[in-house]
Amino acid sequence: MNGELKTQLGALRDAQDSRASIGFVETAAPSVRLFWSDAPVARAPLSYAPGIAVIVSGCKVGYFDERRIEYGPGQYLAVGLPLYFECETIATKEDPLIGIFMSGEPEMLLGLAGDLAAHDLPALPAKPGLGIEPLTMPGAMLDAVTRLVRQLLTPAETAVLSPGTLREIFFHALLDRHGRALLSQLSGDRPEARIARVLRDLEAAPESFPGVNDLAKAAGMSAASFHRHFKAVTGLPPLQYLKRKRLMQAKSLLVHNNLGVAETAHAVGYASAAQFSRDFSSFFGLPPSMAADTAYPA
Incomplete structure (x- = not known):
C-alpha cells in the first residue's frame, strides 16, 4: 500500500x-466522501451507491447471501447499482x-x-457483474488516487485539478475487470440499463414495495x-431481492431508529408482524427483538 496515500x-x-x-463526511469535492472508524463495527446493513470505494487502511467484510467478501488496503469496489448487503468493520x-x-457521475x-x-482501447468485460468482488488497484490508478487526496487538502487544487484526476481514476476502473458494472446505471435501452432504472426508483421511494409485475411493467419487459x-x-431473483431489501431496511430501523418490532414490520410493508418476525429470524438468524444488540461499535 502506498504510504503517501495513507499519510495524506x-x-x-x-x-x-x-x-x-x-x-x-463530504469533502471539498462534491463527488468524494471520506469514511473512517477507529473501532470495530459489528455486522450491520449497509447501502452502497454507484461509484468506487477505496480502502486505505483497516478492513471491511461484506456478506452477500452465502458470499463472504473481505477487502482491505490497496483494494477497491466498483459498484454500478444501488446495493444492500451487510458489512463488518475490522479496525482499531x-x-x-x-x-x-x-x-x-453518469x-x-x-x-x-x-x-x-x-x-x-480494450473492450470492457462482457458480464455486467455487481462489482462487489474487491480488486487490487492498478499502479496508475493508485497514483491517481494519491494525487486526488493530496489535491483535496488545498481548495484551489480541489477546484481546478480534482475533476480531471477523478476522471483519470474512473478511466482506469473502466478498463479493469468490473468496468462494465460501473456503466450499468447509465441511460439507454439495454436490459441492464432498464433494470438499473427500476432499482434507482426503488431507492427513491424506500417505503414503496411494488409487486414484480409492476416492476416488469415499469421496465417495459415481460x-x-x-x-x-x-x-x-x-445476482438474485426479483422476489428474493425485494425480500432482502425489506429485511435489510428493517434491521437498520431496529438498530439505528429504535423502532419496535410491529412498527418496523409496518414500515417495511409487512401486514403481519408475526410473518415479519419469522422472515427476519430466518434471514438473520436472530429475532428482530434482538437486532439492537448488534448496534455498533461492536
Whole structure:
C-alpha cells in the first residue's frame, strides 16, 4: 500500500471538524466522501451507491447471501447499482479503517466509455457483474488516487485539478475487470440499463414495495424477460431481492431508529408482524427483538 496515500488521507481526516471515532463526511469535492472508524463495527446493513470505494487502511467484510467478501488496503469496489448487503468493520485505534468513496457521475462515465471506443482501447468485460468482488488497484490508478487526496487538502487544487484526476481514476476502473458494472446505471435501452432504472426508483421511494409485475411493467419487459435480466444484473431473483431489501431496511430501523418490532414490520410493508418476525429470524438468524444488540461499535 502506498504510504503517501495513507499519510495524506490521515491528514484529510484530521482536517475535518468531526472528531468522532466513526464518520462518513463530504469533502471539498462534491463527488468524494471520506469514511473512517477507529473501532470495530459489528455486522450491520449497509447501502452502497454507484461509484468506487477505496480502502486505505483497516478492513471491511461484506456478506452477500452465502458470499463472504473481505477487502482491505490497496483494494477497491466498483459498484454500478444501488446495493444492500451487510458489512463488518475490522479496525482499531492503532490500525483504523480509512477510505474514500467516489461517486460515478453518469455524464463523466458516458464520456469515458465513448473515449475508450474512439481510441480502440480494450473492450470492457462482457458480464455486467455487481462489482462487489474487491480488486487490487492498478499502479496508475493508485497514483491517481494519491494525487486526488493530496489535491483535496488545498481548495484551489480541489477546484481546478480534482475533476480531471477523478476522471483519470474512473478511466482506469473502466478498463479493469468490473468496468462494465460501473456503466450499468447509465441511460439507454439495454436490459441492464432498464433494470438499473427500476432499482434507482426503488431507492427513491424506500417505503414503496411494488409487486414484480409492476416492476416488469415499469421496465417495459415481460415478466419472464424481467425475471431473467434482473437476476443476471443483481445476482438474485426479483422476489428474493425485494425480500432482502425489506429485511435489510428493517434491521437498520431496529438498530439505528429504535423502532419496535410491529412498527418496523409496518414500515417495511409487512401486514403481519408475526410473518415479519419469522422472515427476519430466518434471514438473520436472530429475532428482530434482538437486532439492537448488534448496534455498533461492536
